[in-house]
Amino acid sequence: MCGIFGIIGFNARVPAEVLERATQSLAHRGPDDSGTVILRDSAPEAVEIGLGNRRLAILDLSPLGHQPMNDPATGNWIVYNGEVYNFREVRAKLEREGLHFSSLSDTEVILKAYSHWGEQCLHEFRGMFAFAIWDAPRHRLFAARDPMGIKPLYYCHSDRYFMFSSEVRTLLGTGLVPRRLDPAGLVNYLSFGSLYDPNTLVEGVNALLPGCYLTWEKGQVKQAQYWDLIGPTLVNSDLVEPSHHQACDAGTERRELESQVAEMLDESVRMQLVSDVPVGVFLSGGIDSSALVGILSRNGKRPSTFSIVFREADYSEAEYSRAIAQQFRTDHHEITVSQSDFFAAIAPAIHAMDLPTMDGINTYFVSERTRAAGVKVALSGLGGDEVFAGYSSFRTVPRVERFANAWEHIPRAVRAPLANIFGAIAPSSDQNRKLTALARNDGGIVHPYFLSRMLFTPEQQNELLPERKTNSAAFLRAEKSLSESLSRALSLDPVNRVSYLETRCYMLNTLLRDSDFMSMAHGLEVRVPLIDHRLARRILAVPGSWKLDAEIPKPLLVRALGGQLPDKIIHRKKQGFTLPFEHWLRDALRPVVEESLRKIGDGALGSVINQPAALRVWADFLEGRTSWSRPWSLYVLQCWCQQHLSS
Numbered sequence: 091m092c093g094i095f096g097i098i099g100f101n102a103r104v105p106a107e108v109l110e111r112a113t114q115s116l117a118h119r120g121p122d123d124s125g126t127v128i129l130r131d132s133a134p135e136a137v138e139i140g141l142g143n144r145r146l147a148i149l150d151l152s153p154l155g156h157q158p159m160n161d162p163a164t165g166n167w168i169v170y171n172g173e174v175y176n177f178r179e180v181r182a183k184l185e186r187e188g189l190h191f192s193s194l195s196d197t198e199v200i201l202k203a204y205s206h207w208g209e210q211c212l213h214e215f216r217g218m219f220a221f222a223i224w225d226a227p228r229h230r231l232f233a234a235r236d237p238m239g240i241k242p243l244y245y246c247h248s249d250r251y252f253m254f255s256s257e258v259r260t261l262l263g264t265g266l267v268p269r270r271l272d273p274a275g276l277v278n279y280l281s282f283g284s285l286y287d288p289n290t291l292v293e294g295v296n297a298l299l300p301g302c303y304l305t306w307e308k309g310q311v312k313q314a315q316y317w318d319l320i321g322p323t324l325v326n327s328d329l330v331e332p333s334h335h336q337a338c339d340a341g342t343e344r345r346e347l348e349s350q351v352a353e354m355l356d357e358s359v360r361m362q363l364v365s366d367v368p369v370g371v372f373l374s375g376g377i378d379s380s381a382l383v384g385i386l387s388r389n390g391k392r393p394s395t396f397s398i399v400f401r402e403a404d405y406s407e408a409e410y411s412r413a414i415a416q417q418f419r420t421d422h423h424e425i426t427v428s429q430s431d432f433f434a435a436i437a438p439a440i441h442a443m444d445l446p447t448m449d450g451i452n453t454y455f456v457s458e459r460t461r462a463a464g465v466k467v468a469l470s471g472l473g474g475d476e477v478f479a480g481y482s483s484f485r486t487v488p489r490v491e492r493f494a495n496a497w498e499h500i501p502r503a504v505r506a507p508l509a510n511i512f513g514a515i516a517p518s519s520d521q522n523r524k525l526t527a528l529a530r531n532d533g534g535i536v537h538p539y540f541l542s543r544m545l546f547t548p549e550q551q552n553e554l555l556p557e558r559k560t561n562s563a564a565f566l567r568a569e570k571s572l573s574e575s576l577s578r579a580l581s582l583d584p585v586n587r588v589s590y591l592e593t594r595c596y597m598l599n600t601l602l603r604d605s606d607f608m609s610m611a612h613g614l615e616v617r618v619p620l621i622d623h624r625l626a627r628r629i630l631a632v633p634g635s636w637k638l639d640a641e642i643p644k645p646l647l648v649r650a651l652g653g654q655l656p657d658k659i660i661h662r663k664k665q666g667f668t669l670p671f672e673h674w675l676r677d678a679l680r681p682v683v684e685e686s687l688r689k690i691g692d693g694a695l696g697s698v699i700n701q702p703a704a705l706r707v708w709a710d711f712l713e714g715r716t717s718w719s720r721p722w723s724l725y726v727l728q729c730w731c732q733q734h735l736s737s
Contacts, residue, residue, distance in 0.1 A: 092116075092119060092120045092143055092144055092145045092146055092157065092169075092170065092171040092172075092256075093113075093116025093117075093118075093119030093120050093143070093144040093171060093255075093256045093257065093260075093610070094116070094141075094142065094143055094144075094157075094169040094170065094171045094220065094221070094222065094254075094255065094256050095109070095112040095113050095116060095141075095142040095143075095169070095253075095254070095255045095256070095260055096139070096140065096141050096142070096169060096222050096231070096253065096254045096255070097109060097112070097139075097140045097251055097252070097253045097264070097266075098137060098138070098139050098140075098231060098251065098252040098253075098306060099137065099138040099139075099140075099250065099251055100135065100137060100249070100250060100251070100252070100309045101135060101136050101137075101250070102138070102250040102251065103138055104128050104138040104139070104140040106128065106140075108140075108264050108265070108266065109126050109128065109140040109142055110126060110142075111263065111264070112142060112255065112260050112261075112263060112264050113125075113126050113142030113143065113144060114144075115257075115259065115260045115263050116142075116144040116255075116256060116257065116260055117144050118610060118611050118612070118613060119144055119146065119171075119256060119257075119610040119613070120143065120144030120145040120146045120613070121144075121146065121613045122145050122146055122147040123143075123144070123145035123147060123155075123156060123157075124142075124143070124144050124145070125142070125143050125145075125156055125157050125158055126140065126141065126142045126143075126158070127140070127141050127158045127167065128140045129141070129167065129224060129226075131226070131229055133229060135308065135309075137229070139167075139224050139231070141158040141167055141169045141222070141224065142158070142169065143157035143158055143169045143170075145157060146466070146610075146613055146615060147366075147367075148173065148365050148366065148367055148466065148467060148615060151366050151367075152193070152194075154192060154193035154194070154195065155193055155194075155195040155197060157169050157170065157197060159195075159197050159198060159201055161198075161201045161202065161205055163205065164205045164226060164227060165226035165227065166201060166204065166205055166223055166224060166225055166226055166227075167223065167224045167226070168197060168200060168201045168204075168221060168222070168223045168224075169221065169222055170197050170200060170219065170220075170221035170222075171219065171220045171221065171241055171243075171256050172217060172218045172219030172220060172221070172236065172240075172241045173196060173217045173218060173219070173362075173364070173615070173617070174196040174199060174200060174215045174216065174217040174219060175216050175217045175361040175362050175364050176214075176215070176216045176217070176361060177195075177196035177199040177200075177215075177217075177364075178364075180199050180203055180214050180215065181199045181202075183214075184199070184202055184203060184206060187206065189202050189206060196217075200215070200219075200221055200223075201223065203215075204223050204225075204232065209232070209303065209316070212234055212303065212316050212317075213316070215236075216361065216622065216623070216624065217236060218236045218238070218240035218241045218617070218618070219234070219235070219236045219241055220233075220234070220235050220236070220241040220242060220243035220256065220298075221233065221234060222243075222254055228307070229307065229308075230305050230306060230307035230308075231252070231305065231306040231307070232303065232304075232305055233245070233254060233298065233303060233304050233305075233306075234298075234302070234303035234304075234316075235298045235299070235300055235301070235302060235303070236300065236301075236623070237300060237301040237317040237318075237623035238300055238301075238473075238593075238598075238602075238621050238623050238626065239287070239299070239300030239301075239598045239602060240602055240606070240618060240621070241256075241606065242256060242257070242297060242444075242603060242606055242607075243255075243256065243297065243298045244256075244257070244258050244261060244290065244295055244296065244297050244298070245295070245296060245298060245304070245311075246261055246267055246294050246295045246296070247294075247306075247311050248266075248294075249309075251266055252306050252309075252311065253266065253267075257444045257607065258290050258291075258292055258295055258444050258445055259444055259734060261292070261295055262292060262295075262734055267292065267294060267295060268293065268294065269292070269694070269734070269735045269736070270292070270293040270294070270735075271291060271292070271293065271694050271695070271698065271731070271735055272289060272290060272291055272292055272293040272294075272295075272564075273555075273557070273561055273564035273568075273698065274289045274564045274565070274567040274568040275289040275290050275291040275292070275568070276291065276555065276698065277551065277555070277558065277564065277565060277568035278568050279291065279446060279723070279727060280545060280546045280550075280551050280554060280555070280723075281540075281544055281545060281546065281551065281568075282543055282544065282545055282595075282596075282599070282600070283447065283448030283449065283545045283600070283719065283723045284445070284446075284447045284448065284449070284599045284600040284603065284604075285445045285446075285447075285599060285603075286568075286571050286572070286595065286599045287299055287300070287571060287598065287599060288571065289567065289568065289571070290445060291445060291446065291730070291731075291735075292734075292735070298313070299313075299315070299571075300594075300598060301315055301316055301317035301318055301623075302314065302315045302316065303316060317623065318578070319590055319593065319594070319623075319626060319627050319630050320578050320579075320581065320582070320590060320630070344636065347632065347636075347646075348646070348649045348650045349650075350628075351625075351628070351629070351646060351647075351650040352650040352651070352652065354622075354624070354625045354628060355381075355385055355619075355620075355625065355647075355650060355651075356385055356388070356389060357622075358619040358620070358622035358625050359382060359385045359386060359389070359469070359619045360389055361619075361622075362469060362617045362619045362622075363386075363391070365467050367466045367467060368394065368465065368466070368467070369393070369394075369467045369468070369469060369617075370393065370394045370395065370396050370460065370465040370467065370468045370469070371383055371386070371393045371394070371395045371396070371420075371468065371469045372395075372396060372397075372456065372460070372468050372469065372470045372471070372616075373395040373396060373397045373411045373414060373415065373420070373422070374397065374398075374407055374410070374411060374471075375397070375407045375408075375409070375410025375411035375412075375413065375414055375659065375662075376407075376410070376471065376659070376662075376664070377471075377474065377480070377643065377644055377647065377648065377655065377659060377660060378471025378472075378473075378474030378475070378480075378620060378647075379414075379470070379471040380410075380414045380471075380655055380659050381471065381474070381620075381647060381651055381654075381655065382469050382471055382619060382620075383395060383414055383415075383418050383420060384414075384418065384651050384654035384655060385651070386418075387418040387419075387654070388652075388654065392418075392419060392420060392421065393420055393421070393469075394420065394421040394422075394423065394465070395411070395414075395415050395420040395421070395422045395423065396423050396425065396460050396463060396465065396468065397411035397412075397415075397422070397423070397424050397425065398425050398427060398455070398456055398459065399411075399424045399425065399426045399427070400426075400427060400428065400429070401426060401427070401428045401429075408424065410658070410659060410662060411424075412424075413656065413658060413659065414659065417656065423463055425459045425460070425463065427455070427459070429669070429670060431455070432451065432452075432455055432669055433674065433678065435451065435454060435455045435458070436451060436679075438454070439451045439454035439455070439608070440726060440729050440730070441733070442454055442607060442608060442611040443607065443608075443726070443730060444603075444607040445603065445607075445730070446723075446726045446727050446729075446730035446731075447600060447603070447604050447726065448545070448719055448722060448723040448726060449600055449601075449604055450604035450607075450608050451669065452669065453604050453605055453608040453609065454608040454611065457608055457609040457611065457612045457614045457616070458611075458612050460614060461612040461613060461614040462612075465614065466613070466614065466615065467614075467615045467616075467617065468609075468614060468615070468616055468617070469616075469617050469618075469619060470605070470616050470617065470618050471618075471620055472597075472601055472602070472605060472616075472618045472620070472621070473593075473597055473601070473618050473620045473621035473626075474620045474644065474647065475592070475644075476589060476592040476593045476596070476597045476621075477589065477593065477620060477621060477625070477626050477629050477630075478620075478629065478637065478644040478646055478647040479585060479588075479589060479634070479637040479638060479644060479646075480643060480644045480664075481588075481592065483539065483542050483543075483588055483592065484585055484588050484589070484637070484638060485638065486538075486542065487538045487539050487542055487584070487588050488584035488585065488588070490538035490541070490542075491537075491538050491584060494537075494538055519715060519716075523547045523549070523550065524541045524542075524544060524547060526547070526549070527541065527544075527547040527548055527549060536548070537576055539576075539587070539588060539591045539592075539595075540572060540576075540591075540595075543595065543596055545719065545720065545723055546720065550703075550707075553700060553703040553706075554699060554700055554703045554704060554707075555698060555699065555700070556700055557698060572595070575590070575591060575594045575595060576591070578590070579591050582630075582634075583633065583634040583635075584634060585634025585635065585637055585638060586630055586632075586633075586634045586637075587634075589629075589630060589634075589637075590630065593621075593626065597621075602618075605618075629646065632646065642660060643660065643661075643664075648660055671718045671719075671722060672717075672718045675711065675718050675721065675722065676712070683708075683721060683722070683725045684708065686725050686728050686729065687704050687705060687707075687708050687721065687724060687725065687728070688701075688705065689728070690704045690724065690728050691704075693728075693731060693732055693735070693736050694731040694732070694735035694736060695727070695728060695731050704724055707720050707721050707724060708721045708724075
């Protein structure tokens, strides 16, 4: 696990001080080692390439794992962030074809695989990764991101320079990227409380999408997709996926499916234990984290588990995590904290955000305490809700879809007045504002799924961003990834449609991104076995009706565990880490948030945000007409922009 940076000068020199400064800015991601190299390529044009790496040593702790890494046979160089869990199998395959290795690292496996198979090497890897290879014989850069988007990769392109990095802040720190706000990213943020790939909050800086690769050659950048959860894939697999419409004997077919899922879960968890340092497990006592412990146990592993335990009983999940730790006899560690401990972590957590997010404080704190306990790698149950249908959205969104479809059959001349009447007489609340937006459907994406995750409705955004109505190009760019995801999801049944959208929207752009930069702020690697890309694609091929059960949450996952989890865990109320932001914003945080929102018209946001509208959001919160997440999201946005976009 690492932080990577690269810069290509096209008929321009690479400033050595920029390369060094950018690489050092990623030190928190890789505290164990550092390396840079500047390459010169004179054919066909004069090109300089600077590559930098900060290393968190997990595999091959020796100096042989140092990056940037060179392949003497080809002259290729690589910088790489992530883990390829099946690297030993890929290495053995390459060795059978005559290739030789000098280290025990997965970095060298990627480098040799690319030299042997070219772009097709991506079909071989299982893991989380973002890497870039300078292909010396072809005079081009090849960069790729893992299928599920677990590891980030950002890039920017100008006439003279192409740059990429693990973090947006590093690109800004080069001084070669103008500190200008991207209006499309701002629309995304106000819509969902996070940035939606490929947009960022910085104009000209984009994210490489999951399952995609890009090439830079002769000053031109091209992108291509090599994998997606839906549709044809180039990833090799001996798995035969059943048709959604295939008739089958329900009992026999489901038992076979549960057995197959159990095998794939075992494989994914075993595979993600590959490490030359100890691996721990985040254990909350929920179904997903408990499932990881159960899978490890049935494979003969006795893991170290780590749980955050609140002193305040109202927020503590200790009862459940202790029950799982006792049942599976784990080496259990409880990290006892108070709400005041979490409160104290707010400021450094905001400072650690590579991009603004309304979430992530929990992840920052858990990562900090787990790393302090001596853990360098931790397994997380992240993604279990998205893949195995654990959210309430899997039931509510299909119901609202049916309503929306029926509503569309009512003549527009009738719909518009009804929607306006409802908007006028309904009590002011976040839910009623969303229902009004659905009924009006006056432009933009208002599919029920996006409404379920929406922070500010289109009408509220129009108040906060006066230019939103007139800046159609930015608005369309903000919606492009949403419309593309929705277009692909329409081929699925209602439950699987929600699963695909949750995975490609909320999980990708909030949970995974927050998990990456909040854990890496402490040099902690977090692995997510429940979203192994082959497992996730297999589960998406299962009819949605099989994933919901009136009695059992996430029935496919629970039954694949073969009765390992006790009823106490299966039927507990969904909780997670709950922080009292509602109380904090009305009490200890009120002065600082109120002051910040009064100044939101200053600085980078001054030319785009309507300050009176922002203050109305704060007033609505104080009067109980909106939840704490709305003013909090504006506060985080203001803090991030002051820190990173101020001149």
